Amino acid sequence: MNPIVSGLLVGVLFGFVLQRGRFCMNSAFRDIILGQDFTLFKALAAAILVSMIGFSIMAMTGIVTLAPKPLMWGANLVGGLVFGMGMVLAGGCASGITYRAGEGMMGALMAVLGFGLSAMMAATGVLNPILKSLQNTKIMTADDKPLTLANMVGVDLKAAMLVLAILIVVVWVVLAMRSRSSVPSFGQKPKSFGEAVFKRGWGWLPTGIVVGLIGMLSFPLSAAAGRNYPLGITGGWVNIFQSLIKWQAVVEEKVKITALNWEGAEVLGIILGALVAALIAGEFAIRAPEPKLLLQTFLGGLLMGFGAVTSSGCNIGHILSGVPQLSLGSILGGISIILGGWFMAYFMFIRPMQDVGASVPGEAASHAAD
């Protein structure tokens, strides 16, 4: 299949599901410490587990060759932390700002522009020396393979992925059955399957499973286009901006930066898919926050772009695609993203909220007395 068509196809599906499931990792991680809400985190966990099982089976049957990212601890750590702090400022992760741009949110569009600009600055621009020195911390196995949880303990990667995923699923199901809690729902039940799919927000489980399935679908399609990796965002944005900006250099000097590639097409597809989903559901509108917040999302995007390219992956490349392959680099990159996000969320949202609670002493108590 033509790489552009195949990338667009996967992107449109992904964007559609991201919009319907309101799937955003910035929210998934932040909601854990801000309101102890695990809804989106559960969707993410389900997506990772589906991908892990799917990648493993596809690798066993020879459909794909696993491609865990190498560990570059300095870059994974610093890039991840910077990315994590940036995504809180930007109000969305790399996939979050991309799909929300398709919903018509101008704050997300500003974040995307900042992301693209600093991603280019890190990839081929003025920030490249910092990237190079941070990436100079690469550690490989003795036979020059990327470090994974599997080869650390000397077991087969495919088998380890399958066993680990099934184990986690079993423990999760058991725990979930023990603590059944009713989910409150508001408004009327959807009248038809179509309404549930196209008009209403999806629950965390269908969202997670379908995201995981799209991750599976993306792997062989992307590999057929010469990019042996599942879903990604960062490389796609770099590709889009570079193919637009360096086009003349490509033509004249035969620079080895090609025009739009699979990942670039995938990113464009995400915007398109989210746009279509939002239009059908009546959730599309061009809207913007106050100027101060626009600046904030732009700055957040700048941090994210540098962080993602330096760390060699964003929340999608590392957490959704890399963690299922048990890559140590992706696991470190992912943890750093979460910690960077929590650090920023604490100062921006949690402390201010606690101050409000403290400034009205005795009020909660008087309420209880009523």
Place this chain on the structure above:
Amino acid sequence: MTQVMTPTKTIDERGKICPYPDVDTMTTLKRMKKGEILEVLIDYPLSVERIPRNAQKGGHKVLQVQQLDGPNHSILIEVLGLK
């Protein structure tokens, strides 16, 4: 049971980025008195679903989630604050 649902206070969170609508709602609820009704105007799909969830978790009563035009919603929350 029919209730007169006149909001005591309305906050307009349309256009804001994640998670300001949620944080503003929660801090406003903390400042209000029991029995008062807060109306949240909101156009951000994730928060339309998350604000009622969190308000209920905080011990408040969600009276109504109504779609206005396009992505715009009105959420009515009665302040109870029983944690």
